[in-house]
Amino acid sequence: MKAQTWHGGANFTLDEIPKPEPSPGYVLIEIDTTGICGTDVHVTQGLFPKDPPQILGHESSGTIVDVGAGVSEDRIGQRVCINHPNSCYECWSCRNWSICRCENQSGPTNGYFAEFTAVPSRAAVEIPEALDVETAALTEPAACCLSGVEMLDIPYRATGLVIGAGIMGLFTAAFLKSHGVETLVVSEPVPVRREMAKQFGADILHDPNDIPLSDVIAEVTDDGRGFEVTAEAVGKPELVATCINSTKPRGQTLMIGVSPEGSPLPVDLYDMHYREIKLVGAFRQGDVTHRVPDELAKLNLNNVISGRYSLADLPEAITASAEGLGVKFVIKPND
Ligand SMILES: [Zn+2]
Ligand SMILES: [Zn+2]
Structure with missing residues (x-):
């Protein structure tokens, strides 16, 4: 599959990498939409700490196309948004604070500026009929705001x-x-x-x-x-x-x-x-993600997505985001 690898600064390469296999308990998602986050812009400007090389992108939605052992095949075809993946749900932070602060994060998950990703089944949250799959990519930023407002x-x-x-x-x-x-x-x-x-x-x-x-x-x-x-x-x-x-x-x-x-x-x-x-x-989406798709379906989100870019045009999309002239720019990895 194709993926954009970040190498530090504003440097990316469009690479051909192995398509992930859904391991036991995982689902394979064909990514429909991945949002460019202010954090992604800050990472490329050196304002947010991250270590290259890696695949960025954490605001995503898509369709489940395969499941690993132990996951019901009924999930294939479900339209989903992606919650914070690979949290253990057992450490102190997962139990008492937020699954976004898990102390034992592990597992083979790539960022979502890629055609596919494999995530634990519980991180793939089915979206309601009333919400289109593209808009569902806004779940992650919306969850950060809902989690903050509820504090x-x-x-x-x-x-x-x-x-x-x-x-x-x-x-x-x-x-x-x-x-x-x-x-x-x-x-x-x-x-x-x-x-x-x-x-x-x-x-x-x-x-x-x-x-x-x-x-x-x-x-x-x-x-x-x-x-x-x-x-x-x-x-x-x-x-x-x-x-x-x-x-x-x-x-x-x-x-x-x-x-x-x-x-x-x-x-x-x-x-x-x-x-x-x-x-x-208030930082990241707390534990509210599963409630957010229904909240999104209630809002008028017309024209919130200001621009859609192919995976190859990720650097341009990040520049457009940094210029701040729109609201939300997104990548369509499979278009
Ligand atoms: Zn974000
Ligand atoms: Zn944990």
């Missing part, structure tokens, strides 16, 4: 702010609304993304290049004291600080964006301490 304690009639309307900001907005935020502001400088936030439930769209956020806070929040919940979905420490500074006393800030490793937080800790702000980290 918050959202009060009655809450006001909320999301900074960033890339795919993570959009899903965070949708789940904040479905979890009780009454009035939600989404702040985003890129018009195409900002407009899309409406589709995800935003009540007020804010262009930071046009009006200072402080004006919105004065107008929207109780006494101008700030939002009950704020979420940073870009991955810039100064925007995490903006969120904290826009949060009302005893409010909560959610970190959805991945700031570069080693980033300090540029806030006045005395102020944060004094105003009793709660800062909530």
Whole structure:
């Protein structure tokens, strides 16, 4: 099969490698769609630690085409999204924290910028009839947002702010609304993304290049004291600080964006301490993946996929993602 191997920096090679065999307990998936994640962009820019060479890509959907020993042949033909593979479900992290932090990860799984992958059967999550297989590739980013939003304690009639309307900001907005935020502001400088936030439930769209956020806070929040919940979905420490500074006393800030490793937080800790702000980290999809396809089927996801690329054009797709002019770019490995 064909796969794109990452060699560090922005260097990839399109290789012919052996098609994986489904070992006992595994299923073989023909990949329909793999999303380009902000993390993939950051990896190629040296902003997220990973060791080359490897096949990247972790947001994927497809169809089961073969099963290993011990897996029912009834699974062949099922349309699936892929949960975090190869977690043991037995270590401390799997039992008490998240299967994404498994301490004993093992097994023959390639990344999904490839035509096929073999994953443990339980990591191949069947999607509902109402969801198309391409959209199902958005399960992984949506799961990260749902897992993060569920860590918050959202009060009655809450006001909320999301900074960033890339795919993570959009899903965070949708789940904040479905979890009780009454009035939600989404702040985003890129018009195409900002407009899309409406589709995800935003009540007020804010262009930071046009009006200072402080004006919105004065107008929207109780006494101008700030939002009950704020979420940073870009991955810039100064925007995490903006969120904290826009949060009302005893409010909560959610970190959805991945700031570069080693980033300090540029806030006045005395102020944060004094105003009793709660800062909530959120990384990867927690244990919510199996619930996400049904949530996706409820959302209006028209035009969320901004561009589709062949496997050979992965470097171009990553460049398009890095330029930030669309919402979600995807690879279609078998087209
Ligand atoms: Zn991702
Ligand atoms: Zn584990």
